[in-house]
Amino acid sequence: MKMSGAEMLLESLKREKVTHIFGYPGGVVLPVFDALYKDPSLQVILTRHEQGAVHAAEGYARSTNTVGVVLVTSGPGATNTLTGIADANMDSIPLVIITGQVPTKMIGNDAFQEADIIGMSRSCTKHNFLVRRISDLPRIIKEAFYIAKSGRPGPVLIDFPKDIIVEKGDFSYPETVSIRSYNPTIQGNRWQIRKAAQTILKSRRPILYAGGGIISSAAHKELLELVTLTGIPTTLTLMGLGAIPGNHPRFLGMLGMHGTYAANMAIHDADVLIAVGVRFDDRVTGKIAEFSPHSKVIHIDIDPTSIRKNFHVEIPIVGDARVILKDLIEELREISAGEDAFRHYQPWIDQIAEWEKEHPLCYTMDKDVIKPQHVIEKIYQFTQGDCIISTDVGQHQMWTAQFFKFIKPNTWLTSGGLGTMGYGFPAAIGAQKAHPGKRVIAITGEGSFLMNIQEMATVVSLDLPVKIVILNNQYLGMVRQWQEFFYGSRYSSSFIGQSPDFVKLAEAFGMVGMRATRPEQVEDIILDGFSRRGPVLMEFQVDPEENVFPMVPAGGSNIEMIFESPGEKDDPKKRDSILTA
Amino acid sequence: MSPENPVSESRKHYIQVIVENRFGVLSRVAGLFSARGFNIDSLSVAPGLDTSVSQMTIETQGDDHVVEQIIKQLNKLIDVIKVINLSEFSFLTRETLLIRVNTNSRPGDREEAFRIAEIFRSRIIDSSPSTYTIEVTGDEDKIEAILNFLKPLGIKEVIRTGKVAIPREDQKQSSRGMTRLAEGDMSFHR
Numbered sequence: 180m181k182m183s184g185a186e187m188l189l190e191s192l193k194r195e196k197v198t199h200i201f202g203y204p205g206g207v208v209l210p211v212f213d214a215l216y217k218d219p220s221l222q223v224i225l226t227r228h229e230q231g232a233v234h235a236a237e238g239y240a241r242s243t244n245t246v247g248v249v250l251v252t253s254g255p256g257a258t259n260t261l262t263g264i265a266d267a268n269m270d271s272i273p274l275v276i277i278t279g280q281v282p283t284k285m286i287g288n289d290a291f292q293e294a295d296i297i298g299m300s301r302s303c304t305k306h307n308f309l310v311r312r313i314s315d316l317p318r319i320i321k322e323a324f325y326i327a328k329s330g331r332p333g334p335v336l337i338d339f340p341k342d343i344i345v346e347k348g349d350f351s352y353p354e355t356v357s358i359r360s361y362n363p364t365i366q367g368n369r370w371q372i373r374k375a376a377q378t379i380l381k382s383r384r385p386i387l388y389a390g391g392g393i394i395s396s397a398a399h400k401e402l403l404e405l406v407t408l409t410g411i412p413t414t415l416t417l418m419g420l421g422a423i424p425g426n427h428p429r430f431l432g433m434l435g436m437h438g439t440y441a442a443n444m445a446i447h448d449a450d451v452l453i454a455v456g457v458r459f460d461d462r463v464t465g466k467i468a469e470f471s472p473h474s475k476v477i478h479i480d481i482d483p484t485s486i487r488k489n490f491h492v493e494i495p496i497v498g499d500a501r502v503i504l505k506d507l508i509e510e511l512r513e514i515s516a517g518e519d520a521f522r523h524y525q526p527w528i529d530q531i532a533e534w535e536k537e538h539p540l541c542y543t544m545d546k547d548v549i550k551p552q553h554v555i556e557k558i559y560q561f562t563q564g565d566c567i568i569s570t571d572v573g574q575h576q577m578w579t580a581q582f583f584k585f586i587k588p589n590t591w592l593t594s595g596g597l598g599t600m601g602y603g604f605p606a607a608i609g610a611q612k613a614h615p616g617k618r619v620i621a622i623t624g625e626g627s628f629l630m631n632i633q634e635m636a637t638v639v640s641l642d643l644p645v646k647i648v649i650l651n652n653q654y655l656g657m658v659r660q661w662q663e664f665f666y667g668s669r670y671s672s673s674f675i676g677q678s679p680d681f682v683k684l685a686e687a688f689g690m691v692g693m694r695a696t697r698p699e700q701v702e703d704i705i706l707d708g709f710s711r712r713g714p715v716l717m718e719f720q721v722d723p724e725e726n727v728f729p730m731v732p733a734g735g736s737n738i739e740m741i742f743e744s745p746g747e748k749d750d751p752k753k754r755d756s757i758l759t760a
Numbered sequence: 761m762s763p764e765n766p767v768s769e770s771r772k773h774y775i776q777v778i779v780e781n782r783f784g785v786l787s788r789v790a791g792l793f794s795a796r797g798f799n800i801d802s803l804s805v806a807p808g809l810d811t812s813v814s815q816m817t818i819e820t821q822g823d824d825h826v827v828e829q830i831i832k833q834l835n836k837l838i839d840v841i842k843v844i845n846l847s848e849f850s851f852l853t854r855e856t857l858l859i860r861v862n863t864n865s866r867p868g869d870r871e872e873a874f875r876i877a878e879i880f881r882s883r884i885i886d887s888s889p890s891t892y893t894i895e896v897t898g899d900e901d902k903i904e905a906i907l908n909f910l911k912p913l914g915i916k917e918v919i920r921t922g923k924v925a926i927p928r929e930d931q932k933q934s935s936r937g938m939t940r941l942a943e944g945d946m947s948f949h950r
Contacts, residue, residue, distance in 0.1 A: 360841040
């Protein structure tokens with residue numbers, strides 16, 4: 180039977196077990212949307228902006244560990260997806276983005292709504308395809324899903340010209356994929372794993388530094404098993420939160436620029452660094468020359484380019500984190516003599532406990548002003564971590580990363596690498612769509628929220644029970660914090676106090692809006708807002724000048740953490756000024 | 761890099777890249793170099809014996825760390841089938857130049873140009889009353905030498921192909937360059 184390109188696309192998506200498509204219609208993709216209209220087995224989530232569609236697909240993908248699918252039109256539809264695609268590329272989120280394109284014969288003629296999205300997306304996708312013949316379509320879709328999900332995951336874009344969308348052809352979907360130039364390494368090198376195991380066993384001050392790769396490869400069980408077996412203290416990157424339970428006694432919290440004192444000190448003093456599914460990002464390492472200066476580095480990653488890109492590695496192991504950790508655990512069991520084999524870490528663990536006591540994460544409550552950290556703690560207490568949290572980018576993101584304890588993987592959605600304001604709310608929509616029965620909370624700031632506020636119409640029209648928590652401090656808080664520290668408190672373009680009335684705005688969109696302005700209202704609003712059925716917006720008017728601590732100044736060494744604002748240094752009532760260990 | 765891995769010297773590398781002979785692949789490779797701040801000194805591309813692939817010879821420079829990243833990043837491109845750092849081998853390079861040289865600036869120049877072409881076993885492929893166009897093929901030294909000889913006559917125009925390179929037959933891998941990668945890191949060679 181002959182099928183049109185549009186029908187082939189839908190049939191292929193079904194073969195890939197796709198059930199949800201995030202998208203926005205337009206001229207050249209009309210035939211695809213027409214085919215979707217006739218085929219109710221694929222659900223379209225109509226966002227109100229193409230960027231929202233991509234972030235929603237990211238939230239869907241990250242919360243399910245499957246591929247998120249986006250469908251948009253040519254030209255502006257396609258270019259609007261670019262920020263989302265770049266975001267997914269940095270954070271290794273598997274997506275397949277299908278963009279309409281003008282008819283093949285018109286490509287290059289500056290046709291209406293034409294954009295060279297293949298050229299534009301080349302540097303921010305894992306791979307992209309232009310469909311040039313209908314007969315190539317099934318193979319391209321098969322390969323796109325395979326490339327997006329395998330190896331180091333990432334976004335793959337398929338540009339689909341109008342004439343091929345409507346052309347008819349024979350459909351046969353390939354069973355298998357074979358790409359001669361693409362064979363990601365899964366199994367780790369046996370000898371390297373043995374060497375790693377011996378190094379770990381001999382070490383006295385080891386530390387595990389794990390990240391998003393654990394989530395992508397679903398290696399959380401293995402990671403926990405490794406920590407349970409050896410007792411090695413563990414720190415996670417922003418992308419890795421949830422990889423081991425946030426309340427685990429060996430978990431030191433996040434490391435890096437706004438990491439905990441204990442995590443950064445432990446990294447600095449470690450003799451062996453076991454890096455798994457991480458890429459030594461500059462927000463993690465700080466001044467690279469002074470990052471973990473005494474350690475021998477074991478680096479496990481599926482992407483060979485991540486190894487030795489920024490930092491020296493003595494024992495590189497390329498492959499899938501889950502498979503390698505399994506082998507590593509087995510190897511450690513083999514060469515270690517029983518339970519006592521790792522007892523010699525005890526002085527190190529005691530030392531870390533000292534650091535944890537010395538500078539725990541903290542903030543000072545105020546009787547008149549809501550502290551943003553307090554709101555996060557209350558949300559954690561209310562949910563006990565049994566929810567999916569998304570954030571935007573900035574102070575609220577760091578406070579959530581610090582004060583919320585993520586118990587399970589895939590329950591934390593945030594924009595790490597690209598730092599995309601506007602990510603969080605649409606990501607929550609995607610996650611809610613994937614997990615209808617689960618509590619999904621978008622924690623955001625008033626600045627970030629405004630960047631994709633149009634998606635309020637999406638949650639209302641789909642009646643998605645997403646809970647929106649806005650920590651409104653009237654500033655682009657992180658920008659303001661940097662200006663306070665490094666630009667003499669000259670708050671250039673960071674004051675955004677003229678925000679809309681968010682409660683009225685929520686009502687205008689057709690959802691419930693609530694506001695807390697005083698600390699004693701926080702609990703009530705959370706209780707009330709979270710027990711309602713539909714979407715709810717909760718605005719918390721928080722301390723405008725609260726800062727995120729600890730903080731490592733950009734380019735500074737991770738042990739040069741700052742614990743208070745510049746103005747507070749001379750205040751004798753406050754303990755500890757700038758600490759340089 | 762860390763103190764244990766001091767920055768090595770920047771030097772010239774020839775990288776052979778076998779890619780799918782497909783639309784857009786050249787721009788992926790070129791785009792990678794520009795996006796990551798790597799240099800391309802010269803680049804030549806043509807279909808291979810098997811016409812489903814294209815062969816690229818890229819002349820680049822960088823220290824060991826940079827070249828390691830270049831090779832890994834090239835390997836990461838989906839359409840790249842194989843990457844060989846020729847600088848690990850004993851290898852041959854050749855480049856072809858078309859040189860248009862003045863022959864009438866001073867008396868005797870025309871004969872001089874003819875003699876130089878002879879000496880370098882190059883060919884005069886076109887002539888006008890005031891110029892010769894010389895085709896010359898050779899390695900870097902030879903090319904440099906003929907350009908130096910012709911310069912006094914006045915070179916009007918030079919068109920270069922960029923270098924192509926091939927490893928010598930039966931050459932074992934030398935101990936330089938990429939071989940310092942540990943075993944666990946080599947598995948990316950597809």
